Amino acid sequence: MGAEAEVIVPVQQTITTVLDVPCCSDVDFKSPDTTILQFVPSIRSGSFADIGPRRFMEDEHIRIDDLSEHLGSLVRFPQPCAFYGVFDGHGGPEAAAYVRKHVLRLLFEDANFPQTSEVDDAFLKEVENSLREGFLLADLALADECNVCSSSGTTALTALVLGRLLMVANVGDCRAVLCHKGEAINMSQDHRPNYASERRRVEELGGFIDDGYLNGVLSVTRALGDWDMKLPRGSASPLIAEPEFRQIILSEDDEFLIIGCDGIWDVMSSQQAVNLVRRGLRRHDDPEQCAKDLVMEALRLNTFDNLTVVIVCFTSVDHSEPSQSRQRRLRCCSFSAEALCSLQSWLDNSGSR
Template sequence: MEGSEVVNGVENGGSSEGRPPNPLAATYRQCFGGGRVTAGPCKKSVVRHHSLVVKTKTTGIAIEPRLSSEDHGTEFIPILRSGAWSDIGFRSSMEDVYVCVDNFMHDYSVKNFSERPNAFYGVFDGHGGKHAANFASDHLPKFIVEDEDFPIEIERAVASAFLQTDTAFAEACSLDASLASGTTALAALVVGSSLIVANAGDCRAVLCRRGKAVEMSRDHKPGCSHERKRIEASGGYISDGYLNGQLNIARALGDWHMEGLKGSSGGPLSAEPELVTARLTQEDEFLIIGCDGIWDVFMSQNAVDFTRRRLQEHNDPVRCSKDLVEEALKRKSGDNLAVVVVCFQPQPPPNLAVPRPRVHRSISAEGIKELQSFLDSLKT
């Protein structure tokens, strides 16, 4: 088991062409001003909710909130608290990595930003070694803040950062073949009251909205219909649930050394993330992001229920993350384990009052007849 670990200051405990206007752009401008935001040298320091509109594209999904004129006057501003934990589990080596940065703009030396909430959280599940996961956890946040579109066109900046990280790792591997490996990647950003989740692989992000699990990502498995179509259109195939008979995931960063999966003209293994955005409200309590070792033994609603109970007991996201990992071990998860819990409010989740159903009682016709007979006997 790993001991205490510090990751970025937190102790372990595509193109715009053809895209619709970003409905959250005004929020980003309000958060950071209309001027260009510049970044200095980086410092290392289950259900779809009715308020979400689902848009499916061939290159990914985007889930955006329905906004009304009243939303702008009563905007919910989250108070961020986060914790993370990891464990090697029953594996011989540890290949999972996480990043927790509650003050993203400050820690990555972004200038001219307001004091509104801004944070970056990520989980990276490596395979074939830890090099790709380490590389992605270090470079992905940097590529995001260095993008000229950040933070005004934040979705485009994040998607571009995934592809830049993948390309940069390919260049690193060409110089040092010992780095050859791959990793899934899931990043969650909080900017003001907006939550943006980008996923490539089978890590998962689940939002707790008043006790209900709202899945903010979907697992990229080769057998899924939306991934199968993309894979086959890219010249790939699925054999016994594996992409080209080699990987049990459909999207990942790295894996440039594996024949037939990636190339200069593309391939069936994609590094492009699917993006999901939502406007946080007072009903949103916390977010769980975890590598697939967590979700092998937790269903999304089950994880939300478990986390909610733990937060009600001690209200500590670090302890809660550790609780999730230890429970996954008890449930015999056979993988490395890494999880991040992000709370949006200072108080623990409230108890949810369950209204008692009204009980309707009735008497049968035979019962009424017997009652009438009894009353008549009393008169006599």
């Protein structure tokens, strides 16, 4: 899988306490902590998708562990460089399928993505602006695409790793959750009508919330596509494609990232998902199996939606502790020489009877 972009769609196949996640302006690259400087993420990933109880599969996803190799030798990015995305479609699968197919071109070519081998504040701002432009270009492309119905749309959550930087861009209600020393850190905000900030923005733009739905129709307040709710083009709409960003400088305490569609988060909390994945990685160190386990758990909990999970590991699991524990247990069970002699004598006497 490595550098290969992949879509896995087998037909069978609340939020906990959040630490302060730095915003773009909060990250200082001039005087980073020495430990962070020495840490280099070791990237590997796994994914799994299932149609769930729905009649049609509308989820799409992409995972690329080596973005530089995938895009070619002409691009220069800090290393490691990886890219992941989950796209949860609605009103048909067309919008999600289109965005997944064209996302690399839209974000890294059409949006003039900046290139450098070093990460600093200026580059960071350029990356954020470029990704924002790419999301808006994707939204406009859906308006012009004749094969995409005007009532078809998709949420979009992308995660970009550039060296030690993790940047998450989100439109909609997919969610990214970082495991930091076992604690779930939400790296995205669900864009749903029940969140006060989104409700306020919607109402200021002339929209309304009816029974938890935007204008009585849509369960999210941000999405790509859905042009039947945005026309005429250029007019102010309560449904927007503007992404929100969260970012963090990764350290050795950051173990993995879970990216999942809302079918996962409708039935479990961020912390529950982190606990399940962490246990799995400690058992078998297989992110693909952990992604499947998370999907199967959501099905067991009676989710009503399609299911897609991508898990990105930043560190290798340390297996030394279990082996040391086994050694301790073996030492505790060892016999002294005197005890062994007594046992052998007893066995000899028993055999002679």
